Amino acid sequence: MFVYLNNKVVPAAEAKVSVFDHGFLYGDGIYETMRVYDGVVFMLDEHLERLYRSASFIGLDIPKKIPDIKIAVYETLQANKLTGAYVRLTISRGYGPIGLDPDLCKEPTFVVMANEFKNYPKPYYEEGIKLIISSVTRNFKEALNPQIKSLNFLNNILAKIEAKQADVYEAIMLNAAGHLAEGTISNIFFVKDGILCTPSVECGILDGITRGIVIDLAVKNGIEVKEGAFTPDELYGASEVFITNTTMEVMPVRGVDKKEFKAGDIARLLLKKYRHEVDGYVKEKKGEGPSLWE
Numbered sequence: 001m002f003v004y005l006n007n008k009v010v011p012a013a014e015a016k017v018s019v020f021d022h023g024f025l026y027g028d029g030i031y032e033t034m035r036v037y038d039g040v041v042f043m044l045d046e047h048l049e050r051l052y053r054s055a056s057f058i059g060l061d062i063p064k065k066i067p068d069i070k071i072a073v074y075e076t077l078q079a080n081k082l083t084g085a086y087v088r089l090t091i092s093r094g095y096g097p098i099g100l101d102p103d104l105c106k107e108p109t110f111v112v113m114a115n116e117f118k119n120y121p122k123p124y125y126e127e128g129i130k131l132i133i134s135s136v137t138r139n140f141k142e143a144l145n146p147q148i149k150s151l152n153f154l155n156n157i158l159a160k161i162e163a164k165q166a167d168v169y170e171a172i173m174l175n176a177a178g179h180l181a182e183g184t185i186s187n188i189f190f191v192k193d194g195i196l197c198t199p200s201v202e203c204g205i206l207d208g209i210t211r212g213i214v215i216d217l218a219v220k221n222g223i224e225v226k227e228g229a230f231t232p233d234e235l236y237g238a239s240e241v242f243i244t245n246t247t248m249e250v251m252p253v254r255g256v257d258k259k260e261f262k263a264g265d266i267a268r269l270l271l272k273k274y275r276h277e278v279d280g281y282v283k284e285k286k287g288e289g290p291s292l293w294e
């Protein structure tokens, strides 16, 4: 396995970062997770746009230009001979003496890791997964905005620990006002009276790239979408529930706490449309001529 570290691809065993790295010391950094279909990184531009947005939120100067980041991503995939993969791009504040001041670090650390994508178990899509509503409140957006895809992930990890203790796949966090926010690594949707509901970005969530595509696909297919502030009771009262993210796409939910659901028609339709969108994207990128993935 090979990893891209700073300016080159190196064997994974040599991909080492200092204990003085502020990503390690303080969780000071950002990341993106992307999925690769048939050698093409899906929504690469959108992920990089969000990466730059996260960087700007934390005052981090990304040491590379977008075309160079794309080359680094594809070089990592090529080195690992991967065509169906997930890619994690991490940028930390970098190496520096102990102390919070970002100026202590001269150069950000830049890492691309890629692994073979292993499909989720089929029953997850056929029957759905289980969730809990976590007792852990999602980070207050005025304190640490969940729109920053940061290395500071303890908020989510605390909720994940609760999910594990409850033997379920994902935990949904509420915001400080008691409204639904998001999962530890996913966005949540539910259907009520035929309307597809999902927490708005103002609720303090990551505006997931999958979430954005799913909203567009729903509208295109005549499904009314409402982004807003919703209570757990509204979720319990839903006719169907699903979660989204880059790797799981659209995953139906069969239970939230004690409430049971059936994997629903809208989730099934949107998953089908999403995969169709992916196929179209891959075809289009491959049709653009000489490319990075060959």
Ligand code: PDD
Pocket: 032, 033, 156, 182, 183, 184, 185, 186, 187, 206, 207, 208, 209, 210, 211, 244, 245, 246, 247
């Ligand atoms: N997580 N909310 C949170 C807190 C997330 O971490 C993620 C993604 C999402 C969904 O975003 P997207 O649709 O852009 O993947 C929502 C990725 C998959 C991760 O942490 O690896």
